[in-house]
């Protein structure tokens with residue numbers, strides 16, 4: 001049984017709120033949607049499409065290739081059913097792998113025991129066939145196998161990504177309260193921005209929103225930046241296919257656009273960090289970085305999207321001070337951003353009310369365990385008068 005041949009289920013986990021944008025990305029890549037859940041989308045395809053998803057997806061967390069699905073009621077059955085799988089096709093006898101799991105089975109009190117049985121099956125089979133055994137341990141930057149075991153239902157996956165796909169390799173310095181790159185991409189997709197108009201990002205912090213926007217505008221996929229994926233550790237993996245995919249993606253990229261991308265922050269240290277990140281993302285030449293109070297951010301003619309992620313504080317004192325910031329932000333939008341659509345991403349609804357504009361749309365997300373909203377405020381000429 002060849003585990004990497006034929007069409008398999010592919011599961012792409014995502015953070016809460018991101019699923020509709022991940023679905024949109026999968027459809028654009030011509031992948032079928034088999035199942036939509038709030039924190040994962042299942043599609044189906046061959047192994048080349050799993051590689052393609054790793055390189056292309058902006059909003060997914062990882063790409064899980066289903067190896068097998070079967071019934072097992074206890075750890076011994078689990079071991080017995082994993083043994084016949086051709087693990088030696090994936091793990092070199094002198095290779096390394098780790099096992100992780102989500103388990104809800106009455107015979108398992110500690111997931112580590114389930115992980116151990118998976119590891120035993122892999123190691124015992126490879127030792128029997130190859131005469132020596134691979135190493136295993138906690139490192140997640142080589143081969144990773146995922147066990148999902150709910151009651152009697154077992155699904156075992158190869159995590160083809162390794163470290164989360166949010167890691168694009170450009171943000172070495174994350175700054176103060178950075179957005180995950182996958183969430184930043186989802187916020188931009190929610191705003192409807194597609195690179196044809198201006199993009200303004202006051203309070204840019206480490207620059208994640210502006211950098212992701214620049215990458216979207218240039219049609220540069222994350223796989224042109226990130227160099228390492230777990231699938232490269234597969235036994236006998238040939239880099240040729242990956243290189244060809246990257247070369248084809250590089251030909252699709254469009255560096256020139258007649259739009260302006262402006263990112264500003266009051267903290268010069270953050271602007272320095274954002275610029276360094278943009279250099280690594282190879283988009284520093286298309287983003288104008290400015291150190292200023294958000295209210296001084298230049299808003300060019302022509303309209304577009306203004307998207308910002310102000311602090312939302314958790315201590316009361318901070319929140320009181322932030323009320324003023326949000327009020328000033330509302331005034332700035334009303335006065336200076338006519339012709340734009342403004343989007344504010346915040347983890348504090350009462351602060352969002354201080355903006356003093358009525359949101360016409362809202363999306364809810366999770367940002368590192370904090371429920372956050374993205375509110376849309378249309379500021380088109382005459383829109384306020386109409387209301």
Ligand SMILES: C[S@@+](CC[C@H](N)C(=O)[O-])C[C@H]1O[C@@H](n2cnc3c(N)ncnc32)[C@H](O)[C@@H]1O
Nearest residue numbers: 178179203204205206208265266267293294309
């Ligand atoms: C939550 S962080 C933004 C994080 C950013 N989205 C990222 O991914 O790194 C908010 C930023 O607003 C900036 N800021 C706070 N008050 C400001 C003001 N009055 N004018 C401009 N920027 C301000 C802070 O320096 C901080 O970098």
